Each structure stands twice: as structure tokens, then as C-alpha cells.
Amino acid sequence: MLTIYKCKTFNKTGKILLPGKWRVQFGLFPGRLADLRFDQDQIIIKKANLESTHNKRLVSENGSIHIPKELQLLLNITEEEEYCLFIDEENKCFVLKMIYSNE
16 A cells, blocks of 8 residues: 655656655665666666666665656656655555646
8 A cells, every 4th residue: 555755856867766654664765776666657666676677776875866867757756746756555565647737
């Protein structure tokens, strides 16, 4: 089950901050790799499986992670788009979903 954590504007650097409480719980420590997987118009962020072929990114010292350009393109993310970060405690991962306005 997904729990919404926070919605905010996507910045031009492509970095998002993962909340510390769940980073520790999910094993996403600074300097460690995370898998980023595109799945049905969302990005799943979880502890890296070194044998997977998913995008991998390092978790920074402050707990942020960079969303690669190829995933940004798949989601049609442009600067200043709004996204929501969800917590999936059962699957020990974060889920990033874009919020598109119909304007």
C-alpha cells in the first residue's frame, strides 16, 4: 500500500530528496546504489540489486538522488512539473509519480 509523503515541484537538476526515516528502513544509505525503475508511468526507487539491469544511482550524503535524463524523458518531465513521492513500506521502496495538470 502506498502512503503519500510529499508533493513538490521537480527542479532542473533532477534531484529529489528521499526522507531519512524510510531511507534507513529501506537500506538506502549515503554512498550506496539505488535501483531506479520505470514502471507504468512511475519511478520505483529501491535498494540496488547489483544483478539487475535497472538504472543505478548513488544516494548522496544528504539523502538525495538524481533522476536520470532517460527516465525524465519517459515520464515527460519538464522543469517545474509537480511530482508526488510515495512510501511503499511493504516493498521497501519509494514511488515517484508525476502530477500533470490538464490546462
